Amino acid sequence: MSEPVGPPDLSGAAAEFERIYRAHVGEITAYFARRTVEAQTVADLTADTFVQAIGSFGSFDPARGHARGWLFGIARRVFAQHCERTSRGRDTVVRLAGRRVLDVDETAELVARVDAERDGRGLVEAMTALPAGDREAVELVDIAGLGRGEAAAALGITLGALRIRLFRARGRLRKIVGEKS
Template sequence: MRRITTDPEAFDAFDALYRAHVDAVTRFLARRIDDPHTVADLVAEVFVAALDSSHTYRAERGGELAWLYGVARNILSAERRRAFKWARLTARISGSRLLEPDDLARMEEKIDAESAGRRALQAMAGLPKSERAVLELVAIDQLTVAEAAAALGIRQGTARVRLHRARRGLSLVMEGTS
């Protein structure tokens, strides 16, 4: 990926990146957030952040989607921190970001389609955060171990160990609930 922010011709490349991966990024966020307005905002933030940080992309560390998932995880973490702080400061969040009715309906369909993914994430909630992150990226988001490692900024060997532990831990949790 070329440096989009400094190369005017690279805007076409960014457009292609957006079109190729917007649905995957939307699904990634819809599995983790159930509000269509927030999902739409975060998808936009991911691609703005990708535009701003396009110079950090390294193809040898993983594909574009793995990189975008890493960006999305950072955006999601920042959003959760912001929401937690806001909830502490106010009893009720007022105002709503508006979407057109058709956009809202499409976003609700995507969120509904990802309900199984949200249930799986809830089952994984008891796992340590580092193990859960690798498992989510590999099992739910369909990244390779190498791509998950790149998205998390860890070594492949570390990712493999965490994935093994997460699968073993999830197996124990699932046995306990059956």
């Protein structure tokens, strides 16, 4: 007789996801705070990132890369989708329908985080002169602090390609910053 098959024990996976969430939620929130000044949007994009991460956690393989790079890859896609929705001018009512209004403490915390990322936002704005791939490489390595391997995985490129992008982008940024001084 075989043993009855029941629902899988997700307590180990749930605990592991919670550990990953707690370790990286601040970095993911900061990533979005550099891109928008609206606290509610930062909260929504962060939540969307982790909702997508939960949905794909079963296929996450730590042998292929660190959770941090995996999460930043998801965050990049979430932000790209957000920009696409915004640029298409979809109905605001539809976008707002699922939002939870932040309480005063949560809003104050996110406003403080947005303010703390002001310098990072300034650099991101200066980086608009760079090609998208170079800009993303600098953002992930120099601003978000991902390791080169993690950033390469998040961008879906080789480590060598990432190094080339970083070298090229940093040179261009030094030139841009030098011209503005």
